[in-house]
Amino acid sequence: MSQDSRAKSPAESAQGAALETILQQWKRERPDLDPSPMAVCGALRRANDRVRTAVEGNAAKGGLDGAGFDVLLTLRRQGRGQTLTPSELAGEMMLSTSAMTNRLDRLEKRGLIERRSDPKDRRSLKIALTEDGFTLADRLVTSHLAAEEQMLAPLDTAEREDLKRLLAKVGA
């Protein structure tokens, strides 16, 4: 009777089908299966999506997408004047080196990073933040942490520790 799973609130459509609905559908279609892992993995995915959206919103304030933002912050946290090679950057952020070439091209055009040739190995490059890049990274990391803190605001310190501990066990 109350199986009007077609009803869709605006809130739901903004984030896809409700997890509750999905679970009920599977219980009906495949009563031989236990769909409960979907509830946990679905909650994980939704939470990650919410955080990602918030983080990308912050990056956009600096005119960056998530990709460029990651590069800038990875370089910034190495320390002033420190460099990484394109390969190291790709490794740190689980990206192909060809995608990294593309990201670096864009950041270089915007004057946020520069490619320096390595005198020790002429195949290699040192990627460094420019002054502008350093400044922008320093500004964005502050608001980035504020945005993340806001996402975590409903959790107290103990809950955050619990969450970290439990997340570390997923797929361990």
Added chain:
Amino acid sequence: MSQDSRAKSPAESAQGAALETILQQWKRERPDLDPSPMAVCGALRRANDRVRTAVEGNAAKGGLDGAGFDVLLTLRRQGRGQTLTPSELAGEMMLSTSAMTNRLDRLEKRGLIERRSDPKDRRSLKIALTEDGFTLADRLVTSHLAAEEQMLAPLDTAEREDLKRLLAKVGA
């Protein structure tokens, strides 16, 4: 002295820089900031990545990518013979309708779904699983749940409930 944060184990490079290292770098570079939200959000992202990799690995066993897999399972859980329009599918999985057109093209070429014209509204389409699509979805959902269950194996029932509750609070 012991700031040899350049050391990189093979295990780390497979999943990017170690979270611990990242936190230490920020403490050194920006002692004015509290980087602890990064630890939680980073753990969230890593856990989600591990689950996504496992889930895509399962989809690949059916010759599908994550995209096609999602479409197939979304249709399957509606029930045998049930249909959704391309717009509804796009809405359920937070995707543009143009991306959905593309996904449906591929699945149709493989004979897993079919587009039926809607006699009630000739602008609209009903997307239905073929017999092959239904069979494949039924096979894949079983191994999909097994793969998710394996990712959650280190967590007991109470921990899974805790994790769901905590994840729901993130960004709430």
Added chain:
DNA sequence: ATCAAATAGTTCGATATCAAATTATCTTAT
């Protein structure tokens, strides 16, 4: 010393995504 193999970065070809424009059809206001 020399040449084969490994490595760093880029380029190329294919694919997936999105937003905007397009086509066809339906709904609504008059």
Added chain:
DNA sequence: ATAAGATAATTTGATATCGAACTATTTGAT
């Protein structure tokens, strides 16, 4: 009844990604 606007799906154009091929160097084996 009809025209204006809304809606469904697709096409188009731009961009980002990956894996493979490519170029330039360096390393290592003999």
